[in-house]
Every structure is written in structure tokens, then in C-alpha cells.
Amino acid sequence: MMKKLSALICLSFVWLVSLQAQDAKTCFKNMPDSLSSILTSVNRADFIDFLDSKMKAEVTNSFGSKSEMTELSSDYAHVKMTPQSTWQMKLLSVNDSTKVICTISTVCAPACDSHINFYTTDWKELPAAPYLSGLPVLTDFIVEAPDSVDIYEYQEVCRKADMPLMKADLSSKDATLTFTFTTPDYMEKEAADKLKPFIRRPITFVWKEGKFILL
Secondary structure, three states: OHHHHHHHHHHHHHHHHHHHHOOHHHHHHOOOHHHOOOOOHHHHHHHHHHHHOOOOOEEEOOOOOEEEEEEEOOOEEEEEEEOOEEEEEEEEEOOOOOEEEEEEEEEEOOOEEEEEEEEEOOOOEEOOOOOEOOOOOHHHHEOOOOOOOOHHHHHHHHHHOOOOOEEEEEOOOOOEEEEEEOHHHOOOHHHHHHHHHHEOOOEEEEEEOOEEEEO
């Protein structure tokens, strides 16, 4: 009886440790330095300590500039790395016992562009394809020319949008991923203004059955 009880206690402890390892705070703190060249392990621990103390979570990063963690919950983190860049992390459930980490690194110079990665909860990189069927492409963000529009002018303005840039955002409230078209931010103002009427609203994916699918 005592052996069974001891085994049960051990299993419960392992289960509890496993659950703790799958929360955003623990994952962020345990992130390898190789994946966060601008933030040291001390920086990451300081972020958490500051927020736990209800203080502004700002640190001096390894580049000598300021970084600030603006949000941290059980499944989400957001860091303003520099004035021009941000980093987000979201824990997403694959099944009842397994989660994956989705991260988004965004740089704005001046148009914002994002890079998405997936990891296990112990930070082993995963292929993106099983979790995100495909990134939006240029034609996903631009509507077809209405009959009232000069087709040649439409084609010309679309041709000037030759660099597909998009900003990705993970929601802190739910399991959604949103892509905003940012190519116009690098175009000349006149061309961007002509393109604006043909731009669709941001594209949203929702996490369902272990992957992001188009909403």
C-alpha cells in the first residue's frame, strides 16, 4: 500500500512539474540565450521579478539599450526589444498534455515585417508547416479590381507593391494570429494612397486542433 502511495505521489509531482514547465513565465525564463541574443538570462529573470513586484519591467539589454516586457500572462508574453522591434510568445495546446511555443519577431524599418517560429516547451525548434498551413501572400491582401476602376492604373499600382511585407500579432486574449499588410508603409505616398482602396482588412487565423487555420 505504501509503495503504491509513494508511486502516486511521485507521479503527481512529475505531473505538477510538467504543468509548471508549460506556462509562459517558466518557458520565457528558460529560453536559451542563443535564441535571445539581445536579452541575457538575468534580463529575463529581472523582467519577471519587476512584473511580479508591479513595477515597470525595463532592463538594459546586452546592446546597452532599453528593453521592456509590456505583458506577461500564463500563456503569453510581449517584449519591446528596441524602439524598432518587438517579440511575442504564445503557448498553444496541441492536445491535453502537450503544448508548443509560437514566437513572433517583428522589425519596423519603417515598414514592419515579422518572422514566426515554433518550438517545444523546452525550446527545440519545430517545422512551421504542421502548425501554420501557409503564410498569406500578396494577392490575399489585395481585392480584385472593380469594374469601375481603370484596369491599367490598378495593375500599375499593384506592380509597385513589389515587396510583400506583413506584421504578425499573437493575441493575448485568445488563440488567434493576425496578419496586417504593411507593404504600403515602404512605398511612396502617392502610390500607397492609390493602393489603399484595394487593401483587404487584416487576415486572422485561429488555433484549432493543434494548428492555425484561416478564420
